[in-house]
Amino acid sequence: MEKKYILIFNLLLFLFFSLSIQSSLASYQGIVIYTPYTSQSVSPGESLSYDVEIINQSDQIETVSIKVLGVPDSWDPKLTAGNTIIDEISVKPESFGSDFSKTVKLDLSIPLEINRGRYDLEILAETNSGLQRVLPLHVQVIEQGVFETDMEVTQANMEGYADSEFNYNITLNNRTAATQNYSLVASAPTGWGVRFRVRGNYATSVQLEPGDSETLTVNVKSPMRAEAGSYTIDIRAVSGSATAEASLETVIQGEYDLDLVTPSGRLSADVTAGQSTTIPLLLRNTGTIPLEDISLRASAPAEWSVEFDVEENRVSRLDAGEELPINAVVSSSNKAIAGDYRLNIDANASEASANANFRITVRRSVATGATGLTFIVLVAGGIFYLVKKFGRR
């Protein structure tokens, strides 16, 4: 009887021990899933990835199926390991060697159209034996998502002279979910030329994949005689479902320019030595701003004189685009020799100047030869007298 008790006691003891061993084994049993960054912040349109480590703590191979819970389909969750998409993974136990953990990568792409806030999701790992492990994750969307196209201009204001070109750089971003075909439109004042250039070529439309952006150059050509001032050019990129707008500003600076010509274009004149000739001139303000106090000056050969039919050889004011006819009276020196002389006429304002170079052909007057002729006539008369006196006798 006592022997029977001892047997039962022994059995109980064994049971206890075996149980205690069992329970101590249980704490090492199964799998653990782990990732370091459980809470991440993203902007809309960005993508996110987690490296999830699955550690086998049992003494046998564990095949684990992995699911992502609480993620909308638009986030496009993707589980990969070693370049392949998976939903199950086997992990060797520690006793098999060092390779007792596997890393699974979870990729999420956050859509553009999303509200700001915190999103919770879970990774659920379940072993064949029904053991489950849950890893909670948080995604913090830090800004309100948009669903539109935007256009950025780096430098919307440019300055230059009339008849020059301005190149604006703009960036067009397609922040919609679909491929967009934008047509590029500009509205400018009349006379202005606006063209778009995409990757070096002129274009009127541009196609953008979702999330892509493209840098466009807007080539603005101002008219020849654009008046000084500031001009606004509106540009738009219009597709079927989205529109982006930007406003460019061009500031035309006034230009000073003066031109001195003759009405016929002729830059030569004839003059008899000692006499004068009139050269018609045209003084033209070819700039975009009125010029004031233009002085006329001639550099003529020595002992020549040049006079202009304007008071004190000065023009008080000449508006932009205005022409003023002026006559220059060139008096040559009576000692001038036959042939060509150079005459230079300058028009100078403080902001602009012009000059015209003339070739003046001097001719000697035929009258100077008359005295010589009288001498010949006298001699011929003398011979005639001799013939009269001595001849025919």
Next chain:
Amino acid sequence: MISINTILKEVLNMSDKSLPSPFWVMVRKEISEHIKSWRFFILMGLILLTTSGSIYTILSVIRDNPAQLSANNTFLYLALFTTSINNLPPFITLIGFLGPLIGIAFGFDAVSSEKNSGTLSRIFSQPVPRDYFINSKFAGAYIVIILLIFALGFLVTGTGILYIGLLPAAEEVFRLFMFLIFTAVYIAFWLNLAIMFSILFKQPSTSALSVLAIWLFFTIFYSLLVQFGTHTFLPADGFAAQQVTIALSRLSPDFLYNELVTVLLNPSIRSLGALSFEQISDTLPSLLPVGQSILLVWQDIIAIVAATLICFGISYALFMRREIRA
């Protein structure tokens, strides 16, 4: 010769119906005597030889290496007469030197030889006015000179056309005509001077030597004398010295002729002699039109024409007042 004679017959016989005027008969006789004379052939040969050398050199340069000629000389035919290459004197210098010799050769014994041989009184036994003789002497020689000069000028131009293959421009033709005309006038001056001496001196050799002495004096020694004189009395490089030199040089017919033809054949020459700074300031190189070139040398033209007329007038007066029947 036959053709020239027939042409002259055509020209000089006004018509076959009436008898030719005695004056033209005398002129024809003069022409034929000149043309048949040895001195004509010798002088003609001399001129042809010297000028052809000069012209040939220029033509070969034009054909082989035109760049050797002045780059801004656009008048090729004028260059033919004025350019000097390899130290050969240009055509105008040769004509200016030898031309007077033709005049002298045709005139130095015009009156004295007739008088010495007694033909003078035989002429005046005919019913002709006395001045026909002196006039025909001049006219006959002058016609031959004109023909000679123009034939020479056309010969050179013609050879030029053959070689170059371009026709001369109207401006060039006009300038060449003026050149030939004034060359003939200049030779006429020496002809009249020689006739004058042939009246003054009984011996043809005396008259020939006197005219040659004058010719040598003006062509060679006069310019040296002028240089020497001005350089002795005036600073060598001064403006005044230049002006005095030119003024004195203009007393020489040789200088006048050279100045005249040089300006006529060089449109780029704008002035004669010294110029003040005021006159040359701001000038541009340019070519003068013919009229302006002629105006430039108008004084030279007047001087040469007047000198020719005066020499003729003196000869005329001397001859008319001389006792010839002795």
